[in-house]
Amino acid sequence: MSLCKDSRITMSDGHKIPIIALGTFSPEVTTKEVANEATKLALTVGYRHIDGAYLYGNEVNIGPAIQEKISDGTVKREDIFYTGKLWSTFHKPEFVQTALKRTLKALQLDYIDLYIIHLPVSLKFGDDVTPVNEAKRFIFEKADLCAVWEAMEACKDAGLVKSIGVSNFNRRQLEMILNKPRLKYKPVCNQVECHPYLNQKKLQEFCKMNDIVLVAYSVLGSIRVDTEWQNHNAPAVIEDPVITMIGQKYKKSPAQVSIRYMLQRGIVTIVKSFNPKHIQENFQVFDFELPEEDMKLIDGLNKNLRYWDFKQFKDHPEYPFLDEY
Structure with missing residues (x-):
């Protein structure tokens, strides 16, 4: 696969998704304003895909950054691909469009490029605030994922979003949507944790067979993130x-090797960093290529190990990580 900084993958609905994205997840310990500076730098460096979410609590900071870079001529709106996410407390069909409009208002945009269901688990919350580190305050709720999907389809029909997809869905949950009676639009993507220790080969193959793009988060691991959502023993x-040895061979960092590994597999790759040096280095992955023998070496590192296990949701009927894939 020939790759360059402007490479995009055509999704099943005809829209094209840039292969590398800036991730904007920020735990409570992070000042939300840093997402503004990171977004501006990323767009200046050449990123054209910004991956965000209502849950991250910083779309109101990212929106002005996008607007500033449009105003100063760095980018046009049509150059930017923004991914937003429907949080689990908004799974009731009547809440879906309201949640999307809240994201649009925060971003100061008329539409976003991709809107995805953040998790298949449906939740209630004590109030309308969703602090990342207070998962214990969530209450399980049973929801019909097919009904949620129909509400997502209505958002696309209303012109509020160009493409719709899912995140953290396993094969069974994807099949539930794909086999839904009167399906109007199938998911264009499934965003999941994916890295050399969790290479998701089986899920990728299933998605490929169904023309669903696999999008990877946590490609560098997330061991320094302080949140209860995560496995801190990994x-x-x-x-x-x-990874280090391969990086030394090509004079590249381990992070750049892991990113390049994902890109060469045809996986859209989200790289999260608010560090200016890392934001730039993570984009410098188009001037080398991993040969087949190095790709196989990295394939051999798979441990089916998750950094993001969301174990506080493991008793939810739609908890996705008990299935093999």
């Missing part, structure tokens, strides 16, 4: 000796 991908 070893770091970017400290793996094989």
